[in-house]
Amino acid sequence: MATTDNRMNIHVVAACPRLLDSPLNESILKRAQERDLVKIHVHDLRTYAHDKHHQIDDYDFGGGPGMILKPEPLFLCFEDLFQRFDLQGTPVTLLTPAGPVFDQKKAIQLSLRKNLILLCGHYKGIDERVLEAFVTEELSIGDYVLTGGEIAAVVVIDAVVRLLPGAINDIDSAEGDSFQSGLLDFPHYTRPSELRGRKVPEILLSGDHQKINDWRREQSLQRTRERRPDLYAEYLENN
Ligand code: SAM
Numbered sequence: 001m002a003t004t005d006n007r008m009n010i011h012v013v014a015a016c017p018r019l020l021d022s023p024l025n026e027s028i029l030k031r032a033q034e035r036d037l038v039k040i041h042v043h044d045l046r047t048y049a050h051d052k053h054h055q056i057d058d059y060d061f062g063g064g065p066g067m068i069l070k071p072e073p074l075f076l077c078f079e080d081l082f083q084r085f086d087l088q089g090t091p092v093t094l095l096t097p098a099g100p101v102f103d104q105k106k107a108i109q110l111s112l113r114k115n116l117i118l119l120c121g122h123y124k125g126i127d128e129r130v131l132e133a134f135v136t137e138e139l140s141i142g143d144y145v146l147t148g149g150e151i152a153a154v155v156v157i158d159a160v161v162r163l164l165p166g167a168i169n170d171i172d173s174a175e176g177d178s179f180q181s182g183l184l185d186f187p188h189y190t191r192p193s194e195l196r197g198r199k200v201p202e203i204l205l206s207g208d209h210q211k212i213n214d215w216r217r218e219q220s221l222q223r224t225r226e227r228r229p230d231l232y233a234e235y236l237e238n239n
Helices: 017-024 027-034 071-084 104-111 128-134 149-161 209-227 229-238
Strands: 008-014 038-044 057-059 067-069 092-095 115-120 137-139
Touching: 008 017, 008 071, 008 149, 017 027, 017 038, 017 149, 027 038, 027 149, 067 071, 071 128, 092 149, 104 149, 115 149, 209 229
Parallel strands: 008 038, 008 115, 092 115, 092 137
Antiparallel strands: 057 067
8 A cells, every 4th residue: 555655646726626526536546535546635726816706717818708707816825835745847748639649658658757737728728928937838638629628637636646546446447448559449348248148258268368468468569550541650659
């Protein structure tokens, strides 16, 4: 079991922190926090807006529809986090459709860090001066536009935390997942061995582990070749 010393700390700066509540408190993410593998700190941007209405957004200079996250609460928030949690020098990751697309390789890289700081945009976006002052890397979860970065942050956190040693009970389980080896996962079956005339492939019931491994590997190769020729080409290049 991990101790507080090697625990990962994830800080999420969010305009709508409640969007994170349920996903962070279920299943493997919940258990990883209970096991003290990770502590997830969600920071409500509104608590750093000190005007009467705790306003965090304002109009876009130059006109146009949509509101922009104001810079002052974000400056105050980062200054506070850097000081209070001793985070100077920690990369700040902005969730944005403009960033490079998040993938398993990036999840593995992030899982090796001690601290993550994730900044969620909202509305039309964030005052650019915040990016200039604090943001050191950007990540997109795909080529589409979400309402806010909170759900994108959940995707990143989920993919990263399940890779922390001890998060998944069977540590070999993550190793066989799609992308981890550069290939898509093979098909899985559980009991019963026959359902409404549909049978589990005979080989999986044979008890011959070498043959089962060969079959699974062939299935992975075939699936990747058919469904993700881009991945397959990359796999052939590296193997
Ligand atoms: N105007 C922005 C643009 O066109 O790039 C989109 C703003 S979007 C409505 C609001 C926020 O959602 C963004 O600031 C970002 O934090 C988040 N977001 C939206 N799509 C995302 C994606 N594909 N990946 C990561 N974050 C995303």
